[in-house]
Amino acid sequence: MRSAVYPGTFDPIHNGHRDLIERALRLVDRLVIGVAAGHHKNALFSLPERIDLVREVVTDLDGIEVTPFEGLLVDFARISKSRFVIRGLRAPSDYEFETQMAFMNRRMDPDLDVLFLPADEKCAYLNSSLVKEIARLGGDISSFVPASVLDRILAKASGSGPA
Numbered sequence: 001m002r003s004a005v006y007p008g009t010f011d012p013i014h015n016g017h018r019d020l021i022e023r024a025l026r027l028v029d030r031l032v033i034g035v036a037a038g039h040h041k042n043a044l045f046s047l048p049e050r051i052d053l054v055r056e057v058v059t060d061l062d063g064i065e066v067t068p069f070e071g072l073l074v075d076f077a078r079i080s081k082s083r084f085v086i087r088g089l090r091a092p093s094d095y096e097f098e099t100q101m102a103f104m105n106r107r108m109d110p111d112l113d114v115l116f117l118p119a120d121e122k123c124a125y126l127n128s129s130l131v132k133e134i135a136r137l138g139g140d141i142s143s144f145v146p147a148s149v150l151d152r153i154l155a156k157a158s159g160s161g162p163a
Contacts, residue, residue, distance in 0.1 A: 003030040004084035004115065005077050007069065009038035010050050012153045013057050014131050014145050016088065016123035023117055024086045025063055032080040033058070034069040044132050044156050056148045074109040083111060090119040090127070132157060
């Protein structure tokens with residue numbers, strides 16, 4: 001069974017993530033979505049909330065596990081019994097950063113391979129930080145995020161209470 005991990009903070013999960021998940025499932029039998037604790041980021045959603053959001057978005061897909069992780073990606077991949085890491089590339093700058101990370105991870109675990117998937121042109125501009133900023137400023141994010149999580153993102157971003 002070909003297994004891969006797709007790590008990220010997913011704060012919030014958006015349509016670009018969903019597209020990458022669907023395409024990754026064409027390459028592997030099992031995809032473990034690792035929702036990173038992301039202590040270094042200013043998260044809009046807590047880790048349990050982000051896990052719930054990701055699960056909501058992938059509920060219709062087979063072959064997916066959603067789990068939290070902390071620490072090194074190579075350790076998470078090993079624990080998940082995955083030989084591959086899925087990473088999306090939106091721009092040339094992503095390639096530079098992601099290649100450095102891939103080389104470092106490969107140095108720590110020579111059996112771990114990274115599969116780079118270019119973003120679909122319809123999603124190449126999307127990132128979670130922009131989605132959060134647009135939502136905070138009252139902009140329309142309905143075309144950027146899955147419908148199943150839109151209201152929760154808007155409620156959190158506006159500060160109108162728990163999502």
